[in-house]
Amino acid sequence: MTAPHPETWLTPMPAGLYCAPGDFFIDPLRPVPRAIITHAHSDHARPGHEAVLASPPTLALMRARLGEGAGRSQQPLAWGERLTVGDVALWLQPAGHVLGSAQVAIEYRGSRAVISGDYKRQPDITCDPFTPIPCDVFVTEATFALPVFRHPPAAGEIAKLLASVKLFPERTHVIGCYSLGKTQRLIALLRQAGWDEPIYMHGALAPMCEIYEAHGIPLGELRPATVAAKKDLVGRIVLAPPSAIADRWARRLAEPVVCMASGWMRVRQRAKQGGVELPLVISDHADWHELNRTIDEVGAPEVWVTHGSEDALIHEIAKRGIRGRPLRLIGYGEEDGS
Amino acid sequence: MIAFATLLERLLFTQGRNDKIRLLRQFFETQPDPDRGLALAAIAGELHFATAKAGLIRDLANSRTDPTLFALSYDFVGDLAETVALIWPDSQTNAPPPTLPEVVEALNLTPKTRLPDLVAGWLDATDAATRLALLKLITGGLRVGATGRLARIALAEFSQGRAAPDDIEEVWHSLAPPYLPLFAWLEGHAEKPDPATAPVFRPPMLAHPLEPDDIANLTPTLLRAEWKWDGIRVQLVSTPGGRRLYSRGAEDISAAFPELLEGVDFEAVLDGELLVIRDGTVAPFADLQQRLNRKTVGPKLMAEHPVAIRLYDILFDGAEDLRPLPFDSRRARLEDWFARTSPARMDLSALIPFATIEDLAEIRAGAREAAIEGLMLKDAASPYLPGRPKGKWWKWKRAPLTLDAVLLYAQRGHGKRSGSYSDYTFGLWRGDELVPVGKAYFGFTDAELAWLDRWIRNHTTARFGPVREVEKSLVLEVAFDGAQRSTRHKSGVALRFPRISRLRTDKPAAEADRLETLEKLIPG
The missing domain is CATH 3.30.470.30 (DNA ligase/mRNA capping enzyme)
Known part of the structure; x- marks a missing residue:
């Protein structure tokens, strides 16, 4: 008997990707009875599910963000621990995207699908690194799936930032970054680059930082920017959600140099549009080369693309004899700023 | 070339007019002749190369990259030169990047058939920012928010009171790149260049x-x-x-x-x-x-x-x-x-x-x-x-005319707006169908743009390449200066200077204006 093709047991539905023999959804877009969550960004971890299965840090982050909406029953699953759900076996492996972010590997009657969620391949000390899992179907994101997207080494971007801080000592550098993942990675990168000064933060970023510290990721001295006087912020680095940097909130800062940390910053006009003065190309997603490399490493003959520039990725892998299928799941890629 | 590329990048990301003037002035103060004059010419749009054109860049990109991927990338980035700069494979050579005078001279003198290899060699020897500056030089139109006028204001500041912007304006068209007599005058080494009987431009009076x-x-x-x-x-x-x-x-x-x-x-x-x-x-x-x-x-x-x-x-x-x-x-x-x-x-x-x-x-x-x-x-x-x-x-x-129209299609903008759906095709009712009457891509605030972009992404019903068709439910108040008959539009009417004046989220699409209302506004 040949193994059933994963398209017979893993189906894109309006609510998200559904596994019938296990009777659960992965990252469902609306409330469902049983959900497996790859990571805690709000477009993947939505509120109101009955039973939620995820990595322990993802559950902690979800509880902090969603409160009671994090799921009526919550089941943590450690990396690599196999679990039988209905007629399928499944386990989680790190995806390297943010703290707790997981790939979900599912086996059913000898065929294996891996849903990778969002992922990156650049080193990041704030989360466990992506590990490729050989599979029959690999489900991937395609946020930066255009050959114009090449994320440079993050250390070089941090050096650019620190050079600017040195050049404009009378100004405050404010960096737009999302609260979960990007913020903590930036702080860790700054610490690695030897920036031992206190880092100031918008209030919205603090809760996620506390959870990172509780999971053993030291972030150094963090201070609230909201209560600091303007003169205390001269020469400092301030982190804030992207929505705050162009807003009234930023008026408390001394002649701010507006920076933004995102993979989109590679495209100048895009950076320019957001009123950014110093674009930093730092992303928590895979770039073009990393997406292609990852697909080659997992060796899947078929790749399903959840969201992003699926046309380009499917075109590119077809040249290597890999079948691509767009899932066109609407609703991902809206929170994390990439 | 690297200093010029850095100037362009800083100009692009600098918001304030005065800050841009300061950047230009610093550049004129620190760069030698003829580099600074050539950069000035590029910013003022006075550098033209007979043989190096946008088509050359497109051909080069197609020879080095997959045409499908290039087309998709161009659609996203929205700018030919930037797309090529970003998609070009990273440097494999140890050749030094060319200087600005070398580039200008070579673009003027190299026969057309040898240009592709020359430009490809430069692109191989430079990073993305310098590649972009090179390509912008070839395609013309730097689009860094600096004009000839702004450069002449910066030159006036650079002259430390020796010349006012309009003094420079009046001799400008009698001079040619790299403007050595101009810089000599502004630095006090020479007299004001005499336009003599040259047909120079005189700054106009505006209202x-x-x-x-x-x-x-x-x-x-x-x-x-x-x-x-x-x-x-x-x-x-x-x-x-x-x-x-x-x-x-x-x-x-x-x-x-x-x-x-x-x-x-x-x-x-x-x-x-x-x-x-x-x-x-x-x-x-x-x-x-x-x-x-x-x-x-x-x-x-x-x-x-x-x-x-x-x-x-x-x-x-x-x-x-x-x-x-x-x-x-x-x-x-x-x-x-x-x-x-x-x-x-x-x-x-x-x-x-x-x-x-x-x-x-x-x-x-x-x-x-x-x-x-x-x-x-x-x-x-x-x-x-x-x-x-x-x-x-x-x-x-004259007071603008307005119509309440329904949003039909949206397209991602080019250039500055390349990330958002900022080009809107709107239509009016004819019988019980909506016919497109025009396209608008300004008039809205940044906040309205963000709102529209989000609305469009969430209400897309079909996609045709870069164009999204949307649910026919959003009413836009469109202001325009006049209406004319046109055979180019399905509706038979063309609007002059249409812009989005308000988002009418309060109004149901069925209550938007009818084509007959617009036809009555056509003179004659």
């Missing part, structure tokens, strides 16, 4: 929009009124050194309108409006548009779209500078000159008689002709002053 508060301060007897014609403002210069037609922005547009210069046998500098005029009637702007942005023009187009200049003012009669004279005296000289010269393809902009401001308001409201944008009001005693002096000239545009 302020008339605000409601201004009206009370106007004195009718000290004002002169003219129609504000909907063409393009031009300056015709004829001196013993040559004849030129300039746009308001000092761009030499002579080649696109040869018939206006061929018969010129006088010596004068004239200010007027370039219009398409058939049998004495001014055609709508759409007709003139056919003739704009062309490097050359054929006899058929010249015959079908005959142009003329409607004269507003005279700056020089022969070698005599009339600009210090008050408006009334210049007007008398203009009429006198016109009667004496009887120039071909020109007429005089008529003065509109009026007694009170109320008369003017009535005249403005009653203007039905499509080619009239409104009124110009001019201080009778004012000399011809460069720039936009306060309280001398006003433009009093």
Whole structure:
């Protein structure tokens, strides 16, 4: 008997990707009875599910963000621990995207699908690194799936930032970054680059930082920017959600140099549009080369693309004899700023 | 080349006009000749290469990259040069990047057949930022938010008081890159370059929009009124050194309108409006548009779209500078000159008689002709002053027309707006179908743009390449300056200067306007 093709047991539905023999959804877009969550960004971890299965840090982050909406029953699953759900076996492996972010590997009657969620391949000390899992179907994101997207080494971007801080000592550098993942990675990168000064933060970023510290990721001295006087912020680095940097909130800062940390910053006009003065190309997603490399490493003959520039990725892998299928799941890629 | 690339990048990301001027000034202070002059020429749009064109870049990209991936990338990035700069494989060579003078010289001298290899070699030897600067140089149009005018202001600052921007403006067109005599003058090593009899551009006098508060301060007897014609403002210069037609922005547009210069046998500098005029009637702007942005023009187009200049003012009669004279005296000289010269393809902009401001308001409201944008009001005693002096000239545009239309399609913008859906096609009801009547891509605030972008992403019903079709449920209030018949649009109507004036989220699509309402606004 040949193994059933994963398209017979893993189906894109309006609510998200559904596994019938296990009777659960992965990252469902609306409330469902049983959900497996790859990571805690709000477009993947939505509120109101009955039973939620995820990595322990993802559950902690979800509880902090969603409160009671994090799921009526919550089941943590450690990396690599196999679990039988209905007629399928499944386990989680790190995806390297943010703290707790997981790939979900599912086996059913000898065929294996891996849903990778969002992922990156650049080193990041704030989360466990992506590990490729050989599979029959690999489900991937395609946020930066255009050959114009090449994320440079993050250390070089941090050096650019620190050079600017040195050049404009009378100004405050404010960096737009999302609260979960990007913020903590930036702080860790700054610490690695030897920036031992206190880092100031918008209030919205603090809760996620506390959870990172509780999971053993030291972030150094963090201070609230909201209560600091303007003169205390001269020469400092301030982190804030992207929505705050162009807003009234930023008026408390001394002649701010507006920076933004995102993979989109590679495209100048895009950076320019957001009123950014110093674009930093730092992303928590895979770039073009990393997406292609990852697909080659997992060796899947078929790749399903959840969201992003699926046309380009499917075109590119077809040249290597890999079948691509767009899932066109609407609703991902809206929170994390990439 | 690296210093130039850095300048372009910093200009692009710098918001403030004064900060941009400071960057330019620093660049002029720190860079040697001829690098700084060549950079100045690039920013002022004065560098032209006969053989290096955008097509060359496209071909290069297609030879080095997958055409499908290139097309998808271009669609996302929205700018040819930037797409190539970003998609180009990272450097494999140890060759040093070229200098700006090397690049300019090579682009001028290299035969066309050898250009692709030359440019590819440069791209291989540079990083993404320098690649972009190189490619922008070739395609022209740097798009970093700095113009020739801004550069001349920076030059004036660089001169530490030796020259004002308008002094520089007046010699500008007698000079050529890399502007060595200009820099020598501004640094105090040489005299002001003498344009002698060169047909240089003179900075034009511009008007302020008339605000409601201004009206009370106007004195009718000290004002002169003219129609504000909907063409393009031009300056015709004829001196013993040559004849030129300039746009308001000092761009030499002579080649696109040869018939206006061929018969010129006088010596004068004239200010007027370039219009398409058939049998004495001014055609709508759409007709003139056919003739704009062309490097050359054929006899058929010249015959079908005959142009003329409607004269507003005279700056020089022969070698005599009339600009210090008050408006009334210049007007008398203009009429006198016109009667004496009887120039071909020109007429005089008529003065509109009026007694009170109320008369003017009535005249403005009653203007039905499509080619009239409104009124110009001019201080009778004012000399011809460069720039936009306060309280001398006003433009009093007709109130815009508005329609409530339904959003049909959206497309990602190019350039600055490449990340958002910012080009909107909207339609009106004809029977029970919606027909597209126009496209608008400005008028909204940044917050409204963000809202629209999100709405479009969440209400997409179909995609055609870069275009998204949306649910027919969002009503936009569209303002526009006029409507004309058009065979190019399915609706048979074209709007002049459409812009989004409001988002009517309160209004159901069924209550949007009908095509018949728009048709009633078409004159004639």
